[in-house]
Amino acid sequence: MFEIVSKKILAENVVEMTIKAERVAKAHKPGQFLILMNYEHSERIPLTIADSDKEKGEVTIVFLVVGFSTNELATNFNVGDKLYSVVGPLGTPTHIENFGKVVVIGGGLGVAPIYPICKGLKEAGNEVISIVGFRSKNLMFWVQRIESVSSRIIVTTDDGSYGMKGFVTNALQKLYDEKEKIDRVIAIGPPIMMKNVSKMTLPWGIPTFVSLNTIMVDGTGMCGGCRLEIGGETKFVCVDGPDFDGHKVNWDEMEIRMKVYKNQEQQILEEHNCKIGLR
């Protein structure tokens, strides 16, 4: 169980892995995530299910090497190795119906999780405009894959090395200025990007949904560690989300709660002399 069947380095510090997890693959719906553990005494790390193959019983994840556990996963695990634990699919699936015209935005690592969402939306009859943003051309991945499930795709890079120069928000602004009639926006990426997208669409009155990645432990509604204020109420991101109305998220609280373990994260990296940098 939980054998790694393929591994690819997509860009600097970005790894794609496909894992055997039959039950998870079978039950997966767009917007859901899984939690995996490298070894028996490892952390539980939540990662979005970027794709699933129900026949083969496999799930695909794409992750960024940011700290100790993702570094360990990227360096110690290769095809044929087995993970200690994989559980899922977790979270409430993304709400998919025929909304009309949907702009789906993926920023950096957020590009991977939008794939099943675009696919689902397209199957439901939507016109899907995807905006995918990277810092630079050498960090790009899955552009063709996203394109294959979109009616139209806009690529942005912060440094202008590919596609439109600027942030995903610049591309969104442009669509709005061009008078595209947008029925819904879905944005996945770093919190700051999701926050800025939400801020932008609020005055336009476009329903905007984001996928939150608060710190989690169990992912089943048992610990409350993932809790966040949404529209004045405390919600558990792992079960009530991870998708929420971006206009209702308390972004300041989100920022605070992501920093709880900053010192310890630094400590474990130093203790194990980890060097982040995978090409």
Added chain:
Amino acid sequence: MDKKELLELGVVEEGKPKKPTPRLPRREIACQDPKERIKNFNEVALGYTLKDAVYEAMRCLECSKPRCVVACPVHIDIPSFIGLIARGKFEEACEDIRKYNSLPAVCGRVCPQENLCEAACIINDTNPKNPIAIGRLERFAADYLLSQENGNENKIEIRHKTPFKVAVIGSGPTGLTCAAELAKMGHTVHLFEALHKPGGVMMYGIPEFRLPKEIVQKEINYVRSLGVNIETNCIIGKTIPVSDIMNEFDAIYIGTGAGFPNMMHIPGENFAGIYSANEFLTRVNLMRAYEFPKSSTPIRKPKKGVVVGAGFTAFDVVRIMLRLGADEAEIVYRRTRKEMPGRGEEIEHSQEEGAKIRELTNPVRFIGDENGFVKAVEVQRMELGEPDSSGRRRPVPVPDSNYIIDTDLVVIAIGQTPNVLIPSALKNLSTRWGSVINVNRETYMTSVPKVFAGGDAITGAATVILAIRAAKEASRGIDEFLKDPQKKWYPQAFSEKK
């Protein structure tokens, strides 16, 4: 062990009558020194030596109408197993207990025995406060067998296999027990657990220093040896839809516990450094954050910790805070020590370790620093008013009595309720207070045909032994149902199960 060694321990010689010594004082259990133990997570109570166990077993009268057995929720044949210990048959003693309880090493440690079997022991009448230490003897017998090679393997023969398949959801004490009982009856049992390790609260809630995780896993291995198939990493309602389970199995037992943490819903509750008890305990116990960075799950270490609440959970949390190196750790409780639901022994142990209790105090708001980390709690003084429905005097706020307690880590331990995942997926499942499942008092069947439930899921947070009792009774209901599904099982009366 040879005969000579046994006789040196003072056991009853074969063929000779026992001469009980009820007037001797109860044998205390050796504990780690409080000054030492707050520096480690090793077990506090060290357990009986062979000599201690035989001494204590010799005190038992082996009554013919034992009151202790009546008081034990699962009616372990206490005089029988104690008699075996007194005769040097240590392994047999545990096998004997296992006929009634598959988790003796756990129960011997965490059962509130002072209110159950030991409270009923007849020796209290003549030698007050010196009942037989039944729990410690139970632990001794279990530890003895578990430490032997193959000690966690089943030795009884299982009756012929029936064609029935039962799904048990949740691997806490109730799920494990129900699975064990059904397996002994010859049914095929599949036990599903959401987490990566089976054991429920025994693994993620109760700390290592009260209940070593290795012991829990050994008892679980015994359950496996009965033929129970345990599948971890499987959340029913997510990994497998409830409807698939309904189609695939002849009966279902829900033992999903009460894992949803209650929060206080007061301002500032989401500041960093404020945990629910479940998160704090799971990080420390299941994920072994106390070994960080050897294990890779972090926890914040408090300098001055505050725990809100006063049950089992609160005492475990305050003792963990001290072990994580807190200079101070205190419990804030809105009633008084007299109303505390925690176990006597645990309260005592926490006091020895330096935990403080602030009675008649209730938090009203949390205060954060400029980075969003908690730095203080504003509390309000309380006084006791009229008794409420539970008979406890209701705390009422004293006007204008607010003041501030400085802290850098707060844990909210004010109780748990059952998770709504399964109740919301099963149409027509009768519940009360939103998520506590109602069952038929005799059979433990829920309002949904072929679905049974027990443990904290039907009572709200209770105790290990009550969860075990529910499972034993339910397993009989399930067995009867499997053999005669046509019987008039419903409509039936649903009610609260005590």
